[in-house]
Amino acid sequence: MRQKIKPVEAALAAAGALNVVEMYKKALTIRYFEEKVDWLFGRGKLGGTTHLCIGQEAVPVGVASALRADDYMVSTHRGHGHLIAKGGEPARIFAELLGKSEGYCKGRGGTQHLCVMGLNFLGTNGITGGGIPIATGAGLSIKLSGDDRVAVCFFGEGASNQGTFHESLNMASVWKLPVVYVCENNMYAMSTRFARISASDDVAARAGAYGIEAAIVDGMDALKVAELAGKVVGRVRAGGGPALIEAKTYRFCGHSKSDPRTYRTREEEEMWKGKDPIKRLAAAAAEFIPGSEIEGIKRGVLAMIEDAYDAAEKGSDSSTDAALDGVYAKREDIVPQGNIQSA
Amino acid sequence: MEYMQREKISYRKAIYRALDRVLGSDEKVVFMGEDISEYGGAFGVSADLYRRYPSRVISTPISEGSVAGAAVGLSMTGYRVIVEIMFMDFITLAMDQIINHAANIHYMYGGQVSCPIVIRAPAGGYRGYGPSHSKTLEGLFLGIPGLKIVAPSTVQDAWGALISAIYDNNPVLFIEHKLLYNMEGEIDLDYKIGPIGRARIAREGADVTVVSHSYGTHLSMRAAQELSAQGIEAEVIDLVSLKPLDIGAVAASVEKTGRLVTVEEGDLSGGVGAEVVSRVVEDCLPYIDGRIVRVGKPDVPIPASIMAESRVLPGVDDIVDAAKRTLSWE
Numbered sequence: 001m002r003q004k005i006k007p008v009e010a011a012l013a014a015a016g017a018l019n020v021v022e023m024y025k026k027a028l029t030i031r032y033f034e035e036k037v038d039w040l041f042g043r044g045k046l047g048g049t050t051h052l053c054i055g056q057e058a059v060p061v062g063v064a065s066a067l068r069a070d071d072y073m074v075s076t077h078r079g080h081g082h083l084i085a086k087g088g089e090p091a092r093i094f095a096e097l098l099g100k101s102e103g104y105c106k107g108r109g110g111t112q113h114l115c116v117m118g119l120n121f122l123g124t125n126g127i128t129g130g131g132i133p134i135a136t137g138a139g140l141s142i143k144l145s146g147d148d149r150v151a152v153c154f155f156g157e158g159a160s161n162q163g164t165f166h167e168s169l170n171m172a173s174v175w176k177l178p179v180v181y182v183c184e185n186n187m188y189a190m191s192t193r194f195a196r197i198s199a200s201d202d203v204a205a206r207a208g209a210y211g212i213e214a215a216i217v218d219g220m221d222a223l224k225v226a227e228l229a230g231k232v233v234g235r236v237r238a239g240g241g242p243a244l245i246e247a248k249t250y251r252f253c254g255h256s257k258s259d260p261r262t263y264r265t266r267e268e269e270e271m272w273k274g275k276d277p278i279k280r281l282a283a284a285a286a287e288f289i290p291g292s293e294i295e296g297i298k299r300g301v302l303a304m305i306e307d308a309y310d311a312a313e314k315g316s317d318s319s320t321d322a323a324l325d326g327v328y329a330k331r332e333d334i335v336p337q338g339n340i341q342s343a
Numbered sequence: 344m345e346y347m348q349r350e351k352i353s354y355r356k357a358i359y360r361a362l363d364r365v366l367g368s369d370e371k372v373v374f375m376g377e378d379i380s381e382y383g384g385a386f387g388v389s390a391d392l393y394r395r396y397p398s399r400v401i402s403t404p405i406s407e408g409s410v411a412g413a414a415v416g417l418s419m420t421g422y423r424v425i426v427e428i429m430f431m432d433f434i435t436l437a438m439d440q441i442i443n444h445a446a447n448i449h450y451m452y453g454g455q456v457s458c459p460i461v462i463r464a465p466a467g468g469y470r471g472y473g474p475s476h477s478k479t480l481e482g483l484f485l486g487i488p489g490l491k492i493v494a495p496s497t498v499q500d501a502w503g504a505l506i507s508a509i510y511d512n513n514p515v516l517f518i519e520h521k522l523l524y525n526m527e528g529e530i531d532l533d534y535k536i537g538p539i540g541r542a543r544i545a546r547e548g549a550d551v552t553v554v555s556h557s558y559g560t561h562l563s564m565r566a567a568q569e570l571s572a573q574g575i576e577a578e579v580i581d582l583v584s585l586k587p588l589d590i591g592a593v594a595a596s597v598e599k600t601g602r603l604v605t606v607e608e609g610d611l612s613g614g615v616g617a618e619v620v621s622r623v624v625e626d627c628l629p630y631i632d633g634r635i636v637r638v639g640k641p642d643v644p645i646p647a648s649i650m651a652e653s654r655v656l657p658g659v660d661d662i663v664d665a666a667k668r669t670l671s672w673e
């Protein structure tokens with residue numbers, strides 16, 4: 001039975017509604033962005049490769065809901081969702097994937113090397129586990145500066161077998177750094193099932209060895225992720241030292257653009273698709289807004305993604321002459337203390 | 344701390360003073376490494392810095408890969424970082440962060456940010472430490488765009504180049520030969536610190552150009568003295584910076600002498616000499632008037648036995664012989 005809503009609770013529920021609807025829009029943005037990228041690859045419009053996060057949207061959206069704009073974020077090879085959750089503009093990400101000079105990194109980084117200093121987004125990363133110590137260094141930077149920001153570090157369960165994971169967790173714990181390590185455990189590193197290559201059932205168990213508090217959350221449920229992230233980020237921000245969140249999730253798509261998915265069953269995929277985080281968020285949003293508005297949001301986000309792509313496609317191809325420039329930073333190029341620069 | 348304007352100090356002390364000067368004048372400089380607090384650093388360079396700058400001289404776990412990675416994170420967020428790698432051999436554990444991250448970042452992120460990191464690496468053999476504690480690995484890094492490499496041979500250059508490297512906005516590999524730490528030399532605090540990239544003519548001579556860096560410069564100078572006694576005047580060029588390489592200075596000398604010897608302690612294959620010779624041949628072929636000879640380590644690991652080691656690492660006699668061989672085509 002439903003309880004009667006008192007005025008204060010009504011206000012809280014309204015705030016919650018705003019959050020839920022916003023999270024739904026963000027998750028949908030990521031989903032439609034990734035589906036567009038997939039479609040573009042299918043038509044040979046993009047070069048190289050890409051790693052999509054379709055199915056995993058609840059994790060970046062939930063975690064980002066607990067962050068401030070000045071918090072740092074370090075991402076992985078599967079990073080479009082992280083960047084969008086941190087405020088990245090789809091048009092500029094498309095531009096980067098298309099190799100346009102309007103891309104965040106002038107088309108030099110592409111999908112796996114996407115950095116936006118203006119958003120304190122320290123990069124997607126082409127090296128499995130490569131971002132973990134970088135986030136740890138960002139945490140050290142915050143600690144030295146004495147402010148109350150946090151650094152969030154996304155990584156996959158596969159990366160937790162890298163030395164950098166263990167070295168970094170140890171350092172962060174010894175130095176009490178404000179880092180939130182977020183493992184997106186989608187069960188498979190490329191084709192390799194975690195159970196096959198891990199001595200522990202959960203990544204969270206590993207944190208215990210380094211005296212780091214860890215919690216496991218349903219990574220298909222953005223609200224649960226947001227709730228946990230809110231608590232954890234608050235504790236880390238208050239100086240409680242590093243923490244680890246393990247979000248159990250699943251990628252609905254293949255590992256990268258060409259993956260026949262021979263290492264898992266279609267039944268398993270269907271089971272996980274039943275937990276689609278977008279559908280769950282839509283259902284949560286429907287508690288607050290009418291169905292027609294949900295449909296309106298869908299159409300709006302879809303149109304926004306299409307417009308973003310069209311705008312990006314019209315951009316200028318990064319000049320081949322410029323390909324030889326900018327290997328070294330000049331003395332005057334970089335403001336040594338400026339950690340927030342416009343992208 | 345107040346220092347005398349001109350003074351004779353050791354190479355070790357020169358590096359200490361450069362670190363002290365930068366840490367003392369800039370709150371945004373951090374120095375990290377293993378055993379750099381009470382222990383004073385494996386080669387005694389950091390001494391009491393940890394007491395003077397307790398929050399920014401950070402003794403780390405033995406985790407070279409993640410310490411280098413943390414330096415990347417720090418440098419992207421507004422700090423200048425000096426990382427001491429205890430022995431250059433151990434830099435292999437930090438390669439991913441140096442090559443795939445620090446060196447790439449300015450270019451691959453479209454110039455938004457760069458990594459002002461200095462990686463200090465005590466290098467070199469002649470001390471009987473065997474294959475994992477004796478290497479000079481600069482050859483491995485010559486082909487890494489985005490990285491700079493300096494390997495000063497004098498006290499004055501060690502001081503100046505380190506300050507310059509710290510204020511460079513790019514990652515810089517700073518090579519310190521272990522045999523140089525106790526060497527004394529003059530330091531002048533008024534010395535003008537230039538950007539990285541200039542070679543130094545250590546000795547003028549008209550007959551043969553000898554190009555080297557780091558400890559090799561001292562071997563080359565001793566060889567030049569012996570050659571002089573035999574009537575051959577060598578021009579010794581101390582590269583100081585290996586990347587960028589001041590090939591102009593080398594070319595100008597070779598155009599004068601017509602002959603070239605390169606001297607290094609690292610492996611001959613893919614080494615500094617290989618790079619210098621290729622560029623000289625490309626630029627100065629018409630001037631070359633004799634065989635070109637590279638002196639360096641043959642491609643073998645460095646044995647621990649001091650006798651075996653001295654057979655493998657280059658010595659003064661090898662340089663004298665090489666210089667003589669350049670005087671003809673035979």
Ligand SMILES: Cc1ncc(C[n+]2csc(CCOP(=O)(O)OP(=O)(O)O)c2C)c(N)n1
Pocket residue numbers: 051077078126127128155156157158159160186188189190255
């Ligand atoms: C150092 C390194 N080794 C291997 C790879 C190739 N690779 C790219 S992604 C990946 C799997 C990573 O798995 P995980 O960390 O669980 O992330 P997920 O792909 O599941 O999101 C591998 C092996 C790489 N990019 N870098």
